[in-house]
Amino acid sequence: MEFIRGLHNIKAEHRGCVLTIGNFDGVHLGHQAVLAKLIEVAKQRQLPSCVMVFEPQPLELFAPDKAPARLSRLREKYLGLARLGIDRLLCVNFNRRFADLAPDYFVEQLLLQQLGVQHLIVGDDFCFGKNRAGNYALLQQEAARFQFGLTPTASLKQQTQRISSTAIRQALAADDLVLAEAMLGRPFSLTGKVRHGRQLGRQLGFPTANVWLYRKKLPVHGVYAIEAITDLGCYQGVANIGSRPTVSGKTEQLEAHLFDFKGDLYGSQIEVLLRQKLRNEQSFATIEALQQQIQRDAEAARAYFQSSASEQVEANQ
Numbered sequence: 001m002e003f004i005r006g007l008h009n010i011k012a013e014h015r016g017c018v019l020t021i022g023n024f025d026g027v028h029l030g031h032q033a034v035l036a037k038l039i040e041v042a043k044q045r046q047l048p049s050c051v052m053v054f055e056p057q058p059l060e061l062f063a064p065d066k067a068p069a070r071l072s073r074l075r076e077k078y079l080g081l082a083r084l085g086i087d088r089l090l091c092v093n094f095n096r097r098f099a100d101l102a103p104d105y106f107v108e109q110l111l112l113q114q115l116g117v118q119h120l121i122v123g124d125d126f127c128f129g130k131n132r133a134g135n136y137a138l139l140q141q142e143a144a145r146f147q148f149g150l151t152p153t154a155s156l157k158q159q160t161q162r163i164s165s166t167a168i169r170q171a172l173a174a175d176d177l178v179l180a181e182a183m184l185g186r187p188f189s190l191t192g193k194v195r196h197g198r199q200l201g202r203q204l205g206f207p208t209a210n211v212w213l214y215r216k217k218l219p220v221h222g223v224y225a226i227e228a229i230t231d232l233g234c235y236q237g238v239a240n241i242g243s244r245p246t247v248s249g250k251t252e253q254l255e256a257h258l259f260d261f262k263g264d265l266y267g268s269q270i271e272v273l274l275r276q277k278l279r280n281e282q283s284f285a286t287i288e289a290l291q292q293q294i295q296r297d298a299e300a301a302r303a304y305f306q307s308s309a310s311e312q313v314e315a316n317q
């Protein structure tokens with residue numbers, strides 16, 4: 001997948017594509033339905049499929065305090081979109097100047113003139129341009145006037161609820177990992193680089209990989225049974241996502257203890273899949289109390305993996 005970072009990097013050779021626009025945070029099943037349509041139309045029209053995303057996401061510019069925690073950072077979106085077979089990812093630097101573009105300028109100059117969009121696929125609730133004044137009705141007028149294709153996407157639902165990044169964040173906040181997974185089409189995961197911690201975990205008898213998540217806000221907090229995909233293989237384990245109040249930690253981080261693991265992960269990327277929430281993070285009076293609790297957490301995680309493995313065996317019989 002080709003990655004175009006910023007409007008200034010659009011070249012003459014990029015003219016002509018089938019486009020969709022959005023945040024695509026999480027690349028969930030609703031997004032995947034839109035992206036499948038995008039790929040289908042691009043194939044029919046023998047044009048590259050292109051996804052336009054924004055960095056930062058609009059609310060992160062307009063109201064950083066109110067902006068929700070991301071499900072995926074740009075790197076994770078890139079990987080999710082590439083996996084689905086999208087040809088091009090255009091990441092627009094979302095600043096005040098871009099946000100202030102008049103809706104007709106956005107369509108006529110950027111989409112048609114610069115990108116040469118032949119077909120646009122968006123939800124019929126899509127709003128764009130200064131004061132979000134551009135809407136689907138305006139796109140219909142522009143499509144008729146400038147002769148480009150326009151397809152609205154119908155809402156994909158999980159039971160009665162429309163799948164959305166917001167609904168997934170709510171499910172995660174309510175510790176409903178099963179519902180989040182049903183809307184994402186995969187378990188919720190976090191990826192990051194393993195870096196050195198204070199090595200206290202080792203003293204506690206539970207060495208942990210400290211995963212640097214490159215985020216200020218996280219959509220999940222607490223202790224989880226996890227699976228980790230690493231350069232050295234896949235492991236089950238137990239992890240804490242939190243600020244570690246017992247040892248006067250400050251910033252939130254992910255610390256994962258992998259079962260039956262020997263090796264060195266420092267400097268490598270790992271993906272941590274959250275399988276079950278075990279409890280909220282707590283402040284313990286002593287290190288010994290924390291140690292005993294982590295022991296119980298590890299047992300609970302092992303028990304969870306054992307019972308889900310036997311459920312799997314039963315389901316296969």
Ligand SMILES: Cc1cc2nc3c(=O)[nH]c(=O)nc-3n(C[C@H](O)[C@H](O)[C@H](O)COP(=O)(O)O)c2cc1C
Pocket residue numbers: 197198199200201202206208210223238239240243244245246247255256257280281282283284290294297298
């Ligand atoms: C399964 C698990 C549960 C944890 N639970 C808590 C907790 O409830 N409260 C807390 O302050 N720290 C908790 N921790 C974080 C430990 O404080 C942290 O892993 C330890 O301080 C090691 O830090 P270091 O990697 O910086 O050396 C937990 C860690 C693990 C692996």
Ligand SMILES: Nc1ncnc2c1ncn2[C@@H]1O[C@H](COP(=O)(O)OP(=O)(O)OP(=O)(O)O)[C@@H](O)[C@H]1O
Pocket residue numbers: 021022023024025029030031033034121122123124125126153154155156157162163164165166167
């Ligand atoms: N469940 C869905 N069914 C069909 N289309 C969807 C669904 N969810 C999002 N889309 C479409 O995918 C594109 C990108 O969506 P976007 O990421 O902006 O929305 P979202 O997932 O609903 O996020 P949020 O919860 O932040 O509004 C838009 O065109 C949107 O209409």
